[in-house]
Amino acid sequence: MDRKKDPFEQLAQGPSAKFENGLCENSENQEFLALKRLIHSMPEKEAPAGLTESILSSLEPKTVPGWLRVYRWALRPRTVTFQPLKLVPAAMVLVLGLALAIQFGPGQEDRGGTGHEELIPVTFTLSYPRAGVVSVVGSFNQWNPASHKMHQLGNRNTWVLELRLPAGRHEYAFLVDGKAVVADQSSPFYQSDGFGNRNSVLFVNRDEPANI
Amino acid sequence: MDGNDEQSCIDRVLRGEVNAFGTLVERYQKPIFNLMCRMAGSPDSAADLTQETFIRAYQKLELFHPGKRFFPWLYSIGLNLARDFARKNTRDLKTESALDPESISGCNYPGDQHDSMCASLEFVRLEKALNELPLIYREALILRYHDECSMRDIAEALSLSLSAAKMRVHRGLEMLRKNYTGGIHGPQKRSI
Numbered sequence: 001m002d003r004k005k006d007p008f009e010q011l012a013q014g015p016s017a018k019f020e021n022g023l024c025e026n027s028e029n030q031e032f033l034a035l036k037r038l039i040h041s042m043p044e045k046e047a048p049a050g051l052t053e054s055i056l057s058s059l060e061p062k063t064v065p066g067w068l069r070v071y072r073w074a075l076r077p078r079t080v081t082f083q084p085l086k087l088v089p090a091a092m093v094l095v096l097g098l099a100l101a102i103q104f105g106p107g108q109e110d111r112g113g114t115g116h117e118e119l120i121p122v123t124f125t126l127s128y129p130r131a132g133v134v135s136v137v138g139s140f141n142q143w144n145p146a147s148h149k150m151h152q153l154g155n156r157n158t159w160v161l162e163l164r165l166p167a168g169r170h171e172y173a174f175l176v177d178g179k180a181v182v183a184d185q186s187s188p189f190y191q192s193d194g195f196g197n198r199n200s201v202l203f204v205n206r207d208e209p210a211n212i
Numbered sequence: 213m214d215g216n217d218e219q220s221c222i223d224r225v226l227r228g229e230v231n232a233f234g235t236l237v238e239r240y241q242k243p244i245f246n247l248m249c250r251m252a253g254s255p256d257s258a259a260d261l262t263q264e265t266f267i268r269a270y271q272k273l274e275l276f277h278p279g280k281r282f283f284p285w286l287y288s289i290g291l292n293l294a295r296d297f298a299r300k301n302t303r304d305l306k307t308e309s310a311l312d313p314e315s316i317s318g319c320n321y322p323g324d325q326h327d328s329m330c331a332s333l334e335f336v337r338l339e340k341a342l343n344e345l346p347l348i349y350r351e352a353l354i355l356r357y358h359d360e361c362s363m364r365d366i367a368e369a370l371s372l373s374l375s376a377a378k379m380r381v382h383r384g385l386e387m388l389r390k391n392y393t394g395g396i397h398g399p400q401k402r403s404i
Contacts, residue, residue, distance in 0.1 A: 028389075031389050031393065032385055032389065035338075035385065035388055035389060035392060036357045036385075038334060038335070038338050039338065039342075039353060039354065039357040039358050040357050040358055040360075042335055042338060042339070042354075042358055043335060044242060044243075044246050045242075045245060045246055045249055045255075046242065046245075047241040047242050047244075047245040047259075047262065048245070048255070048259045051237070051241055051245075051259065051262065051263065052234050052237045052238055052241065054263060055233075055234075055237050055263050055266045055267060055270075056230060056231065056233065056234050056237070058263075058267060059230050059233065059267065059270050060230070061228040061229070061230050062225060062226055062227075062228055062230075062270075062273070062274075063228060064226045064227075064274060068274060069226070072226070072274075072278050073278075075277065075278045075279065076219070076278035076279050077278075077279040
């Protein structure tokens with residue numbers, strides 16, 4: 001049984017201790033000390049012989065349901081111990097693992113070139129002499145005409161744009177003067193956009209850059 | 213036996229090992245029997261109540277909260293049984309002393325008979341003063357200064373809050389001093 005020591009109890013350990021500690025300054029405290037010591041050494045009766053056997057003989061083995069065992073297991077407090085010396089390398093390993101998971105974990109390949117994955121250079125060209133403004137719209141820029149505008153070469157007939165795209169399949173088209181959707185005539189693959197137009201399909205390979 | 217050993221025994225009992233309960237009985241039968249001696253009129257009644265306390269604890273063992281100490285929980289069961297017994301047997305209630313009257317004569321003491329006899333007389337006087345205290349104060353003092361329980365264990369054994377347990381011990385000691393030394397307020401009336 002746990003015992004929480006108080007100054008009086010410490011004094012009550014022995015008759016001389018109270019004088020050595022100098023805490024017992026009045027007769028009332030001395031009376032308390034004497035009483036505590038007297039209670040502490042009060043004799044006890046021994047339990048009758050054979051009581052344990054008598055109790056055990058009247059008990060039936062218990063059968064506790066599994067859910068109650070699990071519940072009791074969950075209720076039981078536990079002590080977690082660690083060594084600071086081992087905690088530092090463990091924390092470093094954890095941080096490194098998290099960093100690797102963020103860098104190379106699942107979901108990184110579908111971010112459309114915004115992550116740190118390898119990008120392959122792709123050059124788009126379109127011959128369209130009468131155009132004022134030409135943009136490349138596609139699955140890689142969410143079909144946004146403002147994000148990838150092409151520029152004219154010196155002869156002013158050819159529009160060019162160089163992009164860096166992740167490897168994989170991309171659909172695209174050219175948007176001329178903000179209204180005409182023009183498919184890339186040089187692309188061998190097409191995909192209907194469901195609105196009567198055709199989108200060109202580009203397969204970007206990791207091993208070599210593409211010129212469209 | 214520490215808390216882990218107790219918990220291990222309880223786990224084994226709950227797995228169907230009745231004999232594991234024997235370890236707990238051996239460990240705590242003495243303080244429970246002495247509690248019953250203070251409450252019951254005879255050693256036989258005290259033994260019966262002790263046995264009933266352990267059987268009741270065994271029956272309710274699933275309800276014992278893992279991680280807590282077993283003794284305060286067992287003590288509270290015993291105290292409730294003892295109170296019920298005392299209520300039913302109020303007229304016959306007579307506290308069983310732990311001191312053998314024959315031994316107080318000094319006949320059976322080896323060594324310095326005079327000192328032994330004086331000590332025994334002191335214990336008789338102490339028991340009388342303790343028995344004049346209300347039950348909750350008496351048990352709080354015995355748990356604290358004889359069984360060396362922590363205040364938290366006393367609170368649980370007596371179904372009190374921690375501050376109430378501290379107050380019972382503090383006031384119980386003051387009341388005991390008055391009873392023991394025959395203070396100006398005279399002995400307290402015993403109540404259950």
